[in-house]
Structure formats: structure tokens, C-alpha cells
Amino acid sequence: MALAITPLENVGVEVSDFDITQTIDNALKSELVSLWNKHAILVFRGQNIDPKRQIEFSRIFGPLALHPLKETTSAEYPELFMLVNEPEKERYHTASYNGELIVGRLDWHWDLLYTGKPNRGALLRSVVCAEEDGLTGFADMDKAYAALDTDTKALLEKIEVAYCFSMNRRHMRYVDLEGYEPGPHSPTKPADLNYPDFPDVAYPAVISHPATGRKILKICDQFLDRVVAPHKAGLCNDEAVDLLERLVAHIRKPEFHYFHRWNEGDMVLWDNWNATHYATGTKPGVKRVIHRTTIEGDATLGRVLETS
Numbered sequence: 001m002a003l004a005i006t007p008l009e010n011v012g013v014e015v016s017d018f019d020i021t022q023t024i025d026n027a028l029k030s031e032l033v034s035l036w037n038k039h040a041i042l043v044f045r046g047q048n049i050d051p052k053r054q055i056e057f058s059r060i061f062g063p064l065a066l067h068p069l070k071e072t073t074s075a076e077y078p079e080l081f082m083l084v085n086e087p088e089k090e091r092y093h094t095a096s097y098n099g100e101l102i103v104g105r106l107d108w109h110w111d112l113l114y115t116g117k118p119n120r121g122a123l124l125r126s127v128v129c130a131e132e133d134g135l136t137g138f139a140d141m142d143k144a145y146a147a148l149d150t151d152t153k154a155l156l157e158k159i160e161v162a163y164c165f166s167m168n169r170r171h172m173r174y175v176d177l178e179g180y181e182p183g184p185h186s187p188t189k190p191a192d193l194n195y196p197d198f199p200d201v202a203y204p205a206v207i208s209h210p211a212t213g214r215k216i217l218k219i220c221d222q223f224l225d226r227v228v229a230p231h232k233a234g235l236c237n238d239e240a241v242d243l244l245e246r247l248v249a250h251i252r253k254p255e256f257h258y259f260h261r262w263n264e265g266d267m268v269l270w271d272n273w274n275a276t277h278y279a280t281g282t283k284p285g286v287k288r289v290i291h292r293t294t295i296e297g298d299a300t301l302g303r304v305l306e307t308s
């Protein structure tokens with residue numbers, strides 16, 4: 001059976017007339033996997049499912065990862081990661097953007113980028129959704145690459161880019177800091193949120209997607225720090241900074257983005273080897289529950305830079 005798909009704004013597709021409770025045979029499974037590889041962002045609306053079914057469905061796309069933080073996983077379903085807005089968590093994730101307090105805003109990123117081995121993908125399902133705000137943005141980096149001019153594409157073949165893990169948004173060199181003020185409890189170092197201190201990682205500015213072979217622009221603004229040894233590509237440091245600024249302006253173009261406004265029962269599956277994502281965040285005190293399952297990756301795309 002051929003699945004009906006509808007293009008979303010700019011990038012990604014909605015799989016319409018899909019009922020996750022139906023029997024999913026092998027032909028349908030491979031169709032779902034090819035849609036995921038082709039479009040990177042798949043939206044399914046109005047799905048009436050429980051955690052068990054979400055886990056089963058997610059396994060179609062590969063083995064699932066267990067989240068390392070026990071307090072955010074379900075005791076019954078260790079594959080299920082629960083994203084819940086609650087007062088204790090809000091304290092640390094609240095900051096001011098142009099005078100407005102926002103909880104949980106996140107810049108464009110690939111999950112686990114800082115390990116060199118980003119996970120393969122993830123599925124989010126809205127259980128309780130915010131009445132407004134709380135959008136999740138996705139960017140198709142295959143399309144972002146394709147839209148570059150030929151000279152930039154050629155230059156990027158010679159470029160490797162380093163990312164520095166940080167919990168202090170002010171230390172991220174390429175995020176938009178205009179109008180940003182950290183909150184009184186915003187973390188200033190990884191240990192504040194019980195994270196290890198990950199060493200820097202470097203990625204080719206362009207990678208070949210391990211499953212599709214298509215070229216992906218491997219630039220996101222979160223943690224982006226520098227071009228590694230720019231002189232090897234014939235660039236002085238100033239030119240390398242200009243290049244990253246230009247690439248960041250490029251990836252922020254709405255033509256590569258889809259922002260999902262959640263309704264209960266919506267599911268979004270994305271390909272984390274291709275698409276970056278972004279969270280707009282919510283106002284403080286907004287109840288929101290998202291169940292997440294994560295598809296483990298088996299490819300190393302970046303390299304950890306030596307720490308000594």
C-alpha cells in the first residue's frame with residue numbers, strides 16, 4: 001500500500017490517513033523507512049497510542065537508545081524519555097529573550113553532536129501540549145546544502161568545523177545573543193546540570209549521509225566554535241569567521257525549516273543524521289508533556305579532538 005503524503009511548509013511531509021494501531025507489515029515498514037530517509041521530517045497527526053505502541057513503532061527505524069538520565073525515563077519503559085515541564089526543571093531552563101521569560105528555548109542542534117556520534121533519529125509524541133508556543137523547529141540540511149553556490153560547496157569539502165560543548169549560552173559564539181539575558185538559575189557549566197564536560201568535537205562541514213549517501217551541511221549554531229586549521233583550506237582566521245557567519249545566516253533561512261505547532265496525539269519523527277531541530281520554548285508555568293523515543297545511531301560522523 002502506498003502511504004499518502006502531503007508536503008509540509010518548506011520541508012518534511014505529513015503522512016496522512018495513517019493509523020499507527022493498524023498492522024504494519026514489512027512492505028509498509030520499508031515504505032516508512034524510505035520516506036524518513038527521503039524527507040527527514042515525518043509528521044503523523046491524531047495518533048491514539050500508548051507508550052508500548054510508540055516503542056514498537058519506533059523500532060521500525062532501528063534499535064532504540066536508553067536515555068542515561070534515569071529520572072527522565074519511565075520505570076516501566078526504559079526506552080521512553082519523558083519531556084515534562086515542571087517547576088524544578090523550569091528554574092534552570094528559564095531565560096529572558098527581548099524582555100520575555102521563556103522556558104526551554106534551544107538553538108538549532110543535532111542531538112549528541114558533542115559525542116561525535118549523533119543518534120540516528122527520534123520520535124516525539126505530544127501527550128499534553130501547550131496552548132500556544134512550545135513549537136519544535138526542524139531544518140532539512142540536505143536542502144540547505146543543495147542551495148549553496150558551487151564555490152562554497154567546493155570550499156566546504158576542505159573544511160572541518162569544531163563544536164565546543166557548553167551550558168552557558170553566552171559562550172556559544174554563533175547563536176543569536178541579541179536581547180538574551182540568562183535567568184538567575186541558568187547553568188554556567190555542565191556540572192550545574194549533572195552533565196559531563198565533553199571535549200571539543202570536529203565534523204567535516206559537509207558529510208555524506210550514512211544511509212542515503214546524500215550530502216548534508218553539517219553546520220548548526222549551538223556549540224559552533226571555529227574552523228579547524230583554516231589555513232589548510234587557504235583561509236585566514238578572519239575569513240574562517242566570515243564563512244561561519246555566512247553559513248549560520250544560510251541555515252537560518254525559513255526555506256529550510258518546518259516549525260511544528262503541537263496538538264495532542266501528534267507524532268514527529270526526524271532523521272537526526274540530516275535534520276537539525278530547535279525549540280521555541282514556552283512561557284513559565286505551562287504544562288507540557290512529550291514522550292520521546294530515540295533511534296540509536298551506528299555511525300561516527302565527527303571526531304573527538306584531543307584533550308591533551
Ligand SMILES: [Fe+2]
Binds near residue numbers: 109111277
Ligand atoms: Fe534535541
